[in-house]
Amino acid sequence: DAGVIQSPRHEVTEMGQEVTLRCKPISGHDYLFWYRQTMMRGLELLIYFNNNVPIDDSGMPEDRFSAKMPNASFSTLKIQPSEPRDSAVYFCASSFLAGGGVRMSFGPGTRLTVL
């Protein structure tokens, strides 16, 4: 198994541009999580899906952020318009079941820099 795949690995963009981050979870996993990691705030859960349905998006910082999961093998996180404070590493993780007792598998992350 290739693990969780994220693309791009690095993204540099200018303020105001649209950014789309992509994730392919591990086949058979029914939960998908999007996290953001910054020095100031640590690891924050943005949103997660169960069977392609968004369950909790309370961590999404504002309306500029949106996430979709059109099928079991693909998810996107979009920022429009992007701002410098969105600069962070964004991780996608997947798991079979969730929460207690279950290990999550994380992707390598996308390092986003907004100038």
Place this chain on the structure above:
Amino acid sequence: AQSVAQPEDQVNVAEGNPLTVKCTYSVSGNPYLFWYVQYPNRGLQFLLKYITGDNLVKGSYGFEAEFNKSQTSFHLKKPSALVSDSALYFCAVRDIYNTDKLIFGTGTRLQVFP
């Protein structure tokens, strides 16, 4: 409020010496606790978990963690550190209000010197 605390931003240890990375938790009921490790430019990797049973949990790469209910702690340990253990370590607890979610600590950077 439920949370995990990692009181040390960084831990330095010499190769071959035992290491401890500290974690304390604040959650009601019986906690589900986890340790994850993040190597440079990589995603987090699962190390071990505690749900119930033996207070000493063994995990990947020779790591173990001890659950102590009276001290509300779940410290990560290894008898003999390797330089390759140098990484960022995260403690996490399952959210009791939404059991799909994990609450992560701020992370502790472990530096093992040769």
